[in-house]
Amino acid sequence: SPFSNIAGPEPKSFMLGNLRELLQQPAGLAEFDWQRTYGDVVRFRASFGTDQLMVADPKALQHVMQSSGYRWRKSPVRREIARLTSGKGLAWADGDVHTRQRKVMLPGFRAPETKYFVPFFISCAEAMCSGWKEMIVRNGGQSHIFNFPEYISRATLDAIGQAAFDYDFGSTNNHENELANLYESLTANAFSAPPDLAVLMLDLFRHVPPAIMEFINDHNPKLKALHRVASVANDVASRLIAQKIEDIKGGNPNKDIMTFLVQSNMSENPKSRLTEEELLAQMRTLIFGGHETITNTICWAAYEMARNPELQARLRAEIRATEEAIADRGETEFTMQDFEEMPLLNAMAKETLRYHPVAIHLYRTAYEDDVLPLLKPIIGKSGEIISEIHIPKGAQVIGSVSAYNRYQDSFEFNADRWLDGHVKAEVPLGVYANLATFASGIRSCIGWRFAVTELQAFIVVLLRNFELETTPKLAKIRRESALAMVPTIEGELDKGSQLPIKVSTIPKVEV
Numbered sequence: 001s002p003f004s005n006i007a008g009p010e011p012k013s014f015m016l017g018n019l020r021e022l023l024q025q026p027a028g029l030a031e032f033d034w035q036r037t038y039g040d041v042v043r044f045r046a047s048f049g050t051d052q053l054m055v056a057d058p059k060a061l062q063h064v065m066q067s068s069g070y071r072w073r074k075s076p077v078r079r080e081i082a083r084l085t086s087g088k089g090l091a092w093a094d095g096d097v098h099t100r101q102r103k104v105m106l107p108g109f110r111a112p113e114t115k116y117f118v119p120f121f122i123s124c125a126e127a128m129c130s131g132w133k134e135m136i137v138r139n140g141g142q143s144h145i146f147n148f149p150e151y152i153s154r155a156t157l158d159a160i161g162q163a164a165f166d167y168d169f170g171s172t173n174n175h176e177n178e179l180a181n182l183y184e185s186l187t188a189n190a191f192s193a194p195p196d197l198a199v200l201m202l203d204l205f206r207h208v209p210p211a212i213m214e215f216i217n218d219h220n221p222k223l224k225a226l227h228r229v230a231s232v233a234n235d236v237a238s239r240l241i242a243q244k245i246e247d248i249k250g251g252n253p254n255k256d257i258m259t260f261l262v263q264s265n266m267s268e269n270p271k272s273r274l275t276e277e278e279l280l281a282q283m284r285t286l287i288f289g290g291h292e293t294i295t296n297t298i299c300w301a302a303y304e305m306a307r308n309p310e311l312q313a314r315l316r317a318e319i320r321a322t323e324e325a326i327a328d329r330g331e332t333e334f335t336m337q338d339f340e341e342m343p344l345l346n347a348m349a350k351e352t353l354r355y356h357p358v359a360i361h362l363y364r365t366a367y368e369d370d371v372l373p374l375l376k377p378i379i380g381k382s383g384e385i386i387s388e389i390h391i392p393k394g395a396q397v398i399g400s401v402s403a404y405n406r407y408q409d410s411f412e413f414n415a416d417r418w419l420d421g422h423v424k425a426e427v428p429l430g431v432y433a434n435l436a437t438f439a440s441g442i443r444s445c446i447g448w449r450f451a452v453t454e455l456q457a458f459i460v461v462l463l464r465n466f467e468l469e470t471t472p473k474l475a476k477i478r479r480e481s482a483l484a485m486v487p488t489i490e491g492e493l494d495k496g497s498q499l500p501i502k503v504s505t506i507p508k509v510e511v
């Protein structure tokens with residue numbers, strides 16, 4: 001093995017190597033343990049004794065994600081998962097097709113466009129909070145315990161519907177909408193860690209050519225729910241796109257992401273335009289990339305706030321002070337600029353995204369022989385110091401977002417670390433706060449600004465309406481690495497995603 005001199009854990013089984021520890025334990029635990037024992041690059045075994053590397057070293061990650069273009073690519077199995085969930089859109093595309101799709105999509109995701117979405121984020125969060133208030137009153141008390149993922153998931157589906165497509169899923173208000181129902185049941189089923197067979201199949205699919213993999217999956221009756229989502233979402237997307245084209249031609253375009261996308265596609269050189277299939281796929285791409293990720297990030301922020309009343313009070317004080325400033329300038333609602341000018345809110349967003357990165361692994365394959373530079377050398381099994389690693393074409397690495405984000409032993413959740421100015425990165429990485437949470441480089445998360453702004457909006461709305469308090473079950477929270485990193489309760493994994501938080505009303509200060 002080219003990695004035989006790199007230290008790492010002994011495989012626990014020949015068939016599954018170390019994959020059980022990596023994929024079935026609470027999210028991040030295996031990597032934290034390996035990182036502590038062996039350093040920031042670790043050799044581990046995938047199925048049937050094959051070697052892979054877990055990489056958390058900043059310089060190595062920067063090289064793989066950021067500086068080497070398409071020499072390192074998203075692994076074919078991960079691309080196939082993207083095709084199944086989202087079609088042949090941006091998360092699936094590779095090489096030139098990826099560059100072409102990304103260029104057409106970028107205009108909907110810049111800062112000036114993101115600021116249009118703030119009112120949608122706020123109104124969807126407020127609609128959820130109004131429902132909670134009614135329920136609290138109906139129950140005759142001042143507080144109630146809500147299972148956050150259930151409610152946040154509906155509110156964020158509505159938010160992405162409105163901001164990205166100008167489409168009403170009606171999820172919070174329980175309107176009958178087939179697409180919303182399909183997404184709700186799809187994610188409910190995907191909340192558990194993969195069983196052994198799924199872990200094995202995912203790994204073995206590496207050896208299957210993409211066309212065969214596509215054929216098998218397209219004819220697999222077990223994936224019926226995904227096929228149904230594809231068909232319903234494509235119908236909806238097709239109607240929406242026709243409407244957007246009409247609005248643009250009539251000189252009355254909306255300001256949702258899909259309108260920007262259609263507009264940008266129309267102004268492209270015909271040869272580089274997205275095809276109809278590619279355009280349709282972007283609806284599922286955005287819902288898939290931008291719904292569960294943000295839902296769980298908001299849940300983790302709520303979890304930390306419920307556990308830390310002092311942090312919550314300081315955040316609420318910052319929110320109240322900003323509300324007063326907004327009233328002084330004769331306005332009633334927060335803007336993106338207000339969020340940007342709230343130091344503690346920003347610190348809270350960064351710390352949540354650092355400590356609870358919902359996409360914990362980045363799967364990459366070397367398309368050429370390469371040399372991986374290291375910031376912190378590791379000790380080889382034969383005792384020598386290794387400061388770069390030779391990588392043969394075809395090698396697989398898993399970039400560990402969790403382990404990189406806790407580089408330098410920052411194992412405590414502490415929003416204040418971002419306020420006192422001592423967070424310094426030795427190697428610039430990523431698109432936000434030097435975190436790996438949104439990946440980095442050509443395949444970095446296109447929706448990171450959308451996500452950060454939505455997270456900030458939900459924190460503001462939650463805290464201006466309620467006090468959040470811990471419940472006994474929060475002592476047994478387990479970070480489960482499922483579709484995204486979801487909160488579950490130890491011993492109750494069969495109940496899926498759970499985060500019961502006590503919510504109490506507080507008097508609203510008029511702005």
Ligand code: HEM
Nearest residue numbers: 090091289290293294297359437438439443445446447451
């Ligand atoms: C906290 C929330 C989010 C997190 C942590 C997150 C994380 C990520 C990560 C790690 C990737 C790279 C995956 C890989 O290449 O292996 C990614 C890609 C992507 N994300 Fe996000 N994301 C979030 C929110 C969003 C939102 C809100 C949207 C859209 C509105 C979105 C759309 C996408 C798309 C389309 C890609 C594929 C980009 C490409 O391959 O060029 N994400 N995201």
